[in-house]
Amino acid sequence: MIAPIVSATAQSIALRPYQEACVERVLTRHASCPKGGKALIVLPTGCGKTVVFTEIARRLGLRTLIIAHRQELLQQAADKFRMVDSAAVIGQVGAGRHEYGAPITVASVQTISRPEHLKQVKRFGCQLIIIDECHHSTASGYQAVLDALPEAFVLGVTATPDRLDHQSIERVFGEPIFTASIIDMVEQGYLCDLRAIAIPTAASLDNVHTQAGDFKLDELEVAVDTEDRNNRIVSAYLQHCRGRQALCFSVTVEHAEHLAVAFTTAGIHAAVVSGDTPLEVRKRILHQYERGDIAVVCNCGVLSEGYDAPQTSCVILARPTKSRGLFTQCIGRGTRLAPGKSDCVVLDITDNCLRHRIQPLTLRKVLELPLLDGESVMESKKRQILEQEQEREKEERTTKVSRRTQDLVLNMLDRMAWQRRSGGSYVLEVGEQKHQIYLIPSEEKDGYYSVWAKLAPTFQQQQWLKESTLEWAQQHAEMKARLLQSSAKKLVLVDSTAPWRARPASDRQLYMLRKYKLDFDPAITSGEASDLIGKAKEDEAKNKAGKKAKKAQRVIQKLVRGA
Template sequence: MTLTLRPYQQRAIDNARAHVAAGRQRVLLVAPTGAGKTVVAVGLIERVLARGRRVIMVAHRRELIRQPYERLLAAGLTPEQVGVILAGVGAGGRHCDAAADGWGAARARPEAPVQVAGIDTLRRRELPAADIVIIDEAHRTLAASYRWLCDQYPDAVVLGLTATPVRSDRHGLGEIYQAMVVVASYAELVAEGHLVAPRVFSTRALPDLAGIRIRGEDYAQDQLAAACDRAALVGDVVEHWQRLAAGRPTLVFGVGIEHSTHLCAAFTAARIAAVHVDGTTPTAAREAAWRGLADGSVRVVCNCDVASEGLDVPAVKCVVSARPTASLRVWLQQCGRGSRPYEGAEYVILDHAGNAVRHGLPQDDRKWTLEGRKKGKGVVRPRACCWRCDECDGINPIRARRCEHCGAERPAREAPEWQAGELVELAAVGPLDDEQRAAAWALVVAEWRARNARGGRPSKPGWCYYRMRERYRCDPPRGGERPTWTTDEAARAQQFDRLRERAQERGYDPRWAHVRMAQGERR
């Protein structure tokens, strides 16, 4: 094999091997999108093969299986050394569907020492022997299919690869992995020229997320689509792109198929070469769209949950986020599509969803952990939020006094828009000054209002004071907003009190009042 590793990639392999030598058989490797996690995996496989071991690398999407297969061959392995376990790649040279076109010598070779496999296909096939199991997009390891996989290889070393070791269900990846290796930070890779730090712009025309519920780890898609798929917002996306990112190969992330199609139509109406892809788009058409971005024949590809993972098109130098998300993982995965350097081009993110203020800039230094989170807590970030420049719509770190994009002074602080959902806990560094305390209080009050907007029994205003002391270890600022119930919240509180009294009189379970409250709101 002829693979050349960057220093940080070699360090990651050395650190992972040290953990395994110390008896920690399941190790998670974390690196930003674009850092070369697949290259690290190939480097690991090179060393494993040299010792006569067998490896299986598993992923959940076809693109994530094809990439390591091609990298392994490029690094010097022969096709006979690499087997493919994937629906559509048949034995005896038969490609069973058009999705396998271009795989060249890809075959199902059970005897090969290296296997690349789709997790869904693997569960329906005879399992190959393996000493090392490599899991791509390892934030999914807690899913039932991957737990099953780990159970099938109890004596194997398990190595996970991910850019975002975080889940919105509060479970930590420490349920599977025993150690974590941070390959490199975003800032380190930018300093070394391996990644590009984006300029992030937002807009005043953000969708109204009031009342949208959380399902699973993200906003309910049907409600979200209704809030985002409006003519004014769709048109605003095109106008900002023409002003701030015209000409750049662009990925647009929509809420659903219909929303993405409308965005594509708006770009096309402005005489911009745009196409739409989604999960139902034939593989050949999707591949043509990615090639179009690379060669310039297509300027904009609008998509719905297709390009978030596994897409490697370095020419992409603009990402348009038109889909609000409550998931930090989804936000960072989308931003990572344009982070690879390409001919010195500047990278621009146009945030039409409020995600930058909600989750922070993609280049923020985040402290990852394998531990789970207590209820109501989120990923710890060093900055409370970002702020938007009124002059140029640029997004800036919370502590910046002037806009990093145009130099304008920071405007008077407004409370960021928090919506119903799993809110991220923001960690302050050291004692808060007056400005930081005001910002923290605004976040707490906004979180309280978002909690109450979900329906049911509203939390009392005193919740804000307890939350402020619990989270930031300080009292609210003098002169800050005094939280009070709205008329609707007060009415709901009275209704709940009446239901609770009725439950006590009849000897019902105390939860009866909550159930009746929810039933009444659904009618």
């Protein structure tokens, strides 16, 4: 039986500018071809693909089927719906559950593509199909579902449209209607900076053959799973990334186990997860990793997709690959923003490879950016601007352009000085009075945090936000922190114990809520209204700043090209 799923964490979600643009393009495509139409979105890992497609489904209000190949992805989609619509009725098909007939259904492609389930799909029907990680959608299971619902509008979302078998997903969806690159998102401050460090080894890949477009796994394991190479990886971690939490990607399960032993022998708390790891053990290991109790998780094929761990600030590519998609998915595990996190170091393990026509991928190749060893994406971009400026100065035609280039400030979001505490919590001190704001991890659900504060002079503990994703909890906490930083008089606006917050919302507040088109309860209090209005104003300011920065950047690029 399907029951409405109600959550105390339901809240208004303000989309980032690129997310809003993405949603609008899909809605426009749907309006032009609602039956049998298709659309493809390409967004890097960590840029909110799930938020985008859940918002699209919410705005369209159609009977929706969300398909993915992993249970973690389906759970993420259901969780996002719960956060944007507490009254959403969500059915699940897969993992022993067969809940058809709900307005929103999340389904495992392995289950729903079976003949007996396709009959149920046709019976209940749907007008919108969303395929998460749609680079898998050329497989027969997905096609069986699409054939069963030929009049549904189909939306595909992915971070990596590349496939080793060269089957283009564009034959299913057409060309992407919205695309953003990792570099775009790093420049705009929506992903953390990436810094690649090449780690040469004595291993040789010359005797490893190619199978299905990538290195043959059994031969690759023999070539790279050696004691010397594994110890080289550990020493590189100690030299460049000591104290960072890392995900290490291996060739096989045995390789992951050998790497974990090497890390442990060196005094680094490491663990292994794989497809063979019992579910409860995997949950326990990943929970300990989130809390900071485990430094390195070595894995084989299970954390490259559908796993969010924003605190990851090091990615170790112990598995050579020719797959752009796999490489991008792996580094994407480290690109998410987190409190106190400035960048992510990619330890690029480089082996000798002289005979292969196609070399193993590196960060430089994947991003198509001339990264120097140890240089971050932002440092590379700034270096290129400086080099261009110097070249123009040599030609003596650059006075105006140089001056304007020097004035360019890349649109990086301000970083607040969050400190991580034991147990996985974060604390931020604000102002001369040292107000304290906390992000406290959920005891029930990994990846979710509540926001608490202790405000001077009493430092009485108060809760500001119930459990939400880390991104949203951080955004809410920093909105309050900026109010505190702006003026001591603003303390009364953020103090949840202030008497005015319990009063009914004023006429002015009700007007502002309607102006910003915010959903609210008729019995909303003055404090609740203030929170919603404040968030809307901050999002509006961010959108304006983002548009202004993009405009300035376009002007400068135009001047550079014309110089």
